[in-house]
Structures are given as C-alpha cells and as structure tokens.
Amino acid sequence: MTLKEPKLCPDGECFDEIMLRVLPERLAELEKARPAGKASAGTVVVLHQMGNHGPAYYKRTPADMKLYQPECRTNVLQDCPAQDIVNAYDNAVHYTDHFLGQTVRWLKAQARPTAMLYVSDHGESLGEKGLYLHGMPFMMAPQEQTHVPMALWLSKSFQSQRGWDRTCLQKQADQALSHDHYFHSVLSLAQVKTRWQKTELDFLAACKGPAA
Numbered sequence: 001m002t003l004k005e006p007k008l009c010p011d012g013e014c015f016d017e018i019m020l021r022v023l024p025e026r027l028a029e030l031e032k033a034r035p036a037g038k039a040s041a042g043t044v045v046v047l048h049q050m051g052n053h054g055p056a057y058y059k060r061t062p063a064d065m066k067l068y069q070p071e072c073r074t075n076v077l078q079d080c081p082a083q084d085i086v087n088a089y090d091n092a093v094h095y096t097d098h099f100l101g102q103t104v105r106w107l108k109a110q111a112r113p114t115a116m117l118y119v120s121d122h123g124e125s126l127g128e129k130g131l132y133l134h135g136m137p138f139m140m141a142p143q144e145q146t147h148v149p150m151a152l153w154l155s156k157s158f159q160s161q162r163g164w165d166r167t168c169l170q171k172q173a174d175q176a177l178s179h180d181h182y183f184h185s186v187l188s189l190a191q192v193k194t195r196w197q198k199t200e201l202d203f204l205a206a207c208k209g210p211a212a
C-alpha cells in the first residue's frame with residue numbers, strides 16, 4: 001500500500017496515528033470479504049505501535065508533540081545527557097497518550113459496542129545503572145525494563161451489553177497483572193469460548209455476573 005500522508009509519514013517512516021487513518025478502509029474490506037448472510041460476531045483489531053521503541057526515541061514524535069526539551073537526537077544514547085534521553089522518551093510517552101486518546105475517540109464513534117486493551121511489550125532502561133534499551137534476560141532485568149502499563153477502556157454500550165461489575169473492574173487496576181493475562185482476557189472481551197482459555201489468567205472473569 002502506498003501511503004501519501006506527508007504529515008504522518010515524513011521521510012518514509014510513519015507515526016502511529018497512520019494506523020487509525022487506514023483502519024476504516026481495512027475494516028470495510030473485511031466486511032466485503034464476509035460470506036453473504038453471515039453477520040459479524042465481532043472483530044479483534046491489533047494496533048502494533050512503534051510506541052517508544054528506541055534507540056531513536058526522538059523519531060517517534062511529530063514536532064507538535066515535543067513537550068519536553070531539549071531532547072536527545074541521536075541513536076548513540078551514551079552521547080546524550082541523561083535528562084535529554086528522558087525528554088525524548090517522555091515525548092514518545094506523550095504521543096502514545098495522544099494516540100490512545102484518538103483510538104478511544106474512534107472507538108466511541110462506532111455504532112457497535114467497543115473495547116480497548118492496551119499493554120506495552122516492555123519498558124526501557126534510559127541509562128540507569130549504566131543500562132540502555134531492553135535486552136536483559138528477564139531474571140536479571142531491572143524494573144525499568146519489565147514494569148509496564150496496561151489500560152482497559154470499554155464503551156458505554158459494551159458495558160451495558162456485558163453488565164460486568166464496574167467496581168470490580170476498577171479494582172483490577174490494583175492486581176499484579178502480567179502479559180500472561182493478556183491473551184486470556186482478550187478472549188473474554190471477544191466472547192471467544194475455547195478450551196485454551198484459562199480462567200485464572202482472565203482478569204475480567206471475577207467481574208462477570210453469574211449470567212455471563
């Protein structure tokens with residue numbers, strides 16, 4: 001696909017928002033490919049961001065998202081003052097925040113019930129203890145590389161359709177969840193029933209009423 005989006009794709013590399021730009025078109029194609037008479041049970045969309053991937057953190061943000069200055073503008077992180085690396089990284093966090101906000105805006109505008117489950121694949125060392133990036137084996141990796149954010153958003157119609165306990169859902173934010181929970185909880189959101197789903201790894205399971 002050729003993307004003629006000079007603002008979102010300068011120099012042949014695109015910012016994450018490009019995914020939202022092409023999403024409606026892709027979904028329409030899916031709809032066309034569906035066998036006649038078969039209604040859609042639901043669609044799972046994976047938005048795989050560039051996010052905060054390094055070492056060129058400064059390349060992840062358009063000019064109007066660069067709140068924190070000065071930012072490190074090289075791949076050779078060791079050459080930058082520590083604060084400049086943090087600034088470039090925080091600008092990318094700011095952009096992800098904006099991107100997720102745009103995603104929720106798009107989901108809210110849809111006619112059907114919608115939900116979003118966000119999780120980072122890993123954190124990054126920004127020079128703490130002399131470490132950079134995220135390549136350490138899990139057992140030895142510092143918290144900066146392994147402690148990641150996860151966020152769940154449910155549309156109003158999704159909430160009333162499922163009738164899950166809201167207080168219980170909010171309480172899940174205090175649980176020590178991990179990537180192990182992701183797969184099983186997405187199955188739950190999509191109402192996919194399979195023997196591969198482990199209820200103990202579905203953090204939504206506790207919030208479903210007896211009817212669900």
Ligand SMILES: [Zn+2]
Pocket residue numbers: 053121122
């Ligand atoms: Zn990654």
